[in-house]
Amino acid sequence: MSTNKQDTEKKAGDAANQKVPPSGGSAGSAVTGKALDWKLLKRVMHYVKPYNTTFVVAGFLTVFLTVSALLQPILIRRTLDVDILNDNYDGLVFMVGLMIVQLIVQTVAQYYQTYLTNSLGQSVIRDLRIDIFNHITSLRLKYFDRTPIGMLITRTVSDLETIADIFSEGLISIVGDMLLVFAVIGSMLWQDWKLALITLIPMPFLFASTYVFKEAIKSSFQEVRTQVAQLNTFLAEHISGIGVIQLFAREDQEMRKFKSVNVKYRDANIRSNWYYSIFSPVVEILFAISMGLLVWYGCKRMLSDSQLAGLSASKKGITPGLITGFIVLLNMLFRPIRQLADKFNTLQMGMVGADRIFKVLDTDEVAVNTGTLKTGRLQGEIEFDKVWFAYNDENWVLKNISFHVKPGETLALVGATGAGKSSTINILNRFYEIGQGSAKVDGRDIREYEVEFLRSQIATVIQDVFLFTDTIANNISLNNQFITRGQIIAAAKDVGAHEFIERLPGGYDYNVMERGSTLSAGQSQLISFIRALVYDPAILVLDEATSSVDTETEILIQNAINKLMQGRTAIVIAHRLSTIQNADRIIVLDHGEIMEMGTHQELLKIENGHYRKLYDLQFNSAGIAR
Helix, strand or coil: CHHHHHHHHHHHHHHCCCCCCCCCCCCHHHCCCCCCCHHHHHHHHHCCHHHHHHHHHHHHHHHHHHHHHHHHHHHHHHHHHHHHCCCCHHHHHHHHHHHHHHHHHHHHHHHHHHHHHHHHHHHHHHHHHHHHHHHHHHECHHHHHHCCHHHHHHHHCHHHHHHHHHHHHHHHHHHHHHHHHHHHHHHHHHHCHHHHHHHCCCHHHHHHHHHHHHHHHHHHHHHHHHHHHHHHHHHHHHHHCHHHHHHCCCHHHHHHHHHHHHHHHHHHHHHHHHHHHHHHHHHHHHHHHHHHHHHHHHHHHHHHHHHHHCCCCCCCCCCHHHHHHHHHHHHHHHHHHHHHHHHHHHHHHHHHHHHHHHHHHCCCCECCCCCCECCCCCCCCEEEEEEEEECCCCCEEEEEEEEEECCCCEEEEECCCCCCHHHHHHHHCCCCCCCEEEEEECCEEHHHECHHHHHHCEEEEECCCCCCCCEHHHHHHCCCCCCCHHHHHHHHHHHCCHHHHHHCCCHHHCECCHHHCCCCHHHHHHHHHHHHHHCCCCEEEEECCCCCCCHHHHHHHHHHHHHHHCCCEEEEECCCHHHCCCCCEEEEEECCEEEEEECHHHHHCCCCCHHHHHHHHHHCCCCCCC
């Protein structure tokens, strides 16, 4: 029983590694509803279709194990009543050999049944994990704006593991256990219904206590999951912010907070253990009562039948073999009933996990990809015509934006934070859909282009460069097999980053670790420029690409920018006006509206203009003459 308890507690802890849902409810409160939702189960079983043979064989083995288990008490009864009581040594040897064969066959069948059910569960979640990852990567950025990344990771990992348990320890196992319970009761009634009824007197109490335990332990597991979620949230946040904690010497204060969270988690686990500490003795007491009733009534009947009939008890009525067989059957009956509560909870956690996963899969916030245009290489002409855009309802972020960029021209967007600069390029990449107006590339509405093709023609270099835990070469090519090492090196030389890469251990095979933590901000930025150059885009977008680097690195990056812009249309977002003075056109945005548009010199001539004020703030305050 202790093993089952530990396994169930582990499942509760594993399922608890979940963030608080966006709605603000606790992780535990989400675990409600029926243990078996047939509509939901049907969707899960859809993923079983490719493995129908495995499922059928596992089901057959489950039935076979039930039948095989029932042979054991029959063989024991026959051995006692026929061979031992009649001193039949040869028969005894034969029956012992037969029981050994039965145990070997049952063991082999149990091995394959366990292997197949686990294999089936892992195959199902492998296919589900592929589907959910593909779906997540197709979702629009709007979905990620309000959905915690930790929650999606939980769906793809922890929740999927609970679905595997539906097959390995849930549905098939429950069916097998219930089949065994009915088969054992039926066997007992068939062999001697009076003895069976007397022996099974405690069974209603056992079923009632099992139900009460199931409901109680479900509630306690919900509390454990809630506390684990809070513990994980605390740890993730504080480990990520360890630098701030140490910088402000907050170790002692945060330790006190951690102790408080940890105590709540401990108390939740103690409460769940408390239910086990009650349920286990209750089951043992009821089992002892059943065993006592069996021995009392069986022996009484055996003596009574022998005296009345004047015959040996081995010839008629209750026999030692029958009583021994009933003892074996009782053990077989109580064992699955002990585990049914745990398995129902396992099944429920699996169904809850499936429900959460299918809610993600049913999310329809996917970029509408009805376009079919794939025209080779784009020229790079961009036109926004009276574009209005809002992230939520009609809280407009862009208002009546219109501009035209010819192929090869450079457009600069300037303005305060929140003016709508980044929203403009997000629309161009179709990360978000516009509310009104139209956005065109090469004279065609961007919605007419196939999304993947459109994005392949636009390279975006942002301020916060994201690098994967991989080599420099793979971070540049993004594992594109059509980009050769020679192209990577040539692009690095054009950008001016080849020398610093060669100085690293392993050169282009140097692992930059998580988010490029082993590189400086400037080095990471240079790698992002190589990445953009090697993909040879028609349109280049630079979003604050030089705002977080030192002066020396900025010179390298500015040279890289000049190289990248050759023969390409460019949209540059910058706070440093010195980097955009040569742009063909500059647009000044304020609260989503175009306030001014023109070249650097034209905008400077506007007295009290927005651009003139920004320029004066940056240059005159630093004592730099125009």
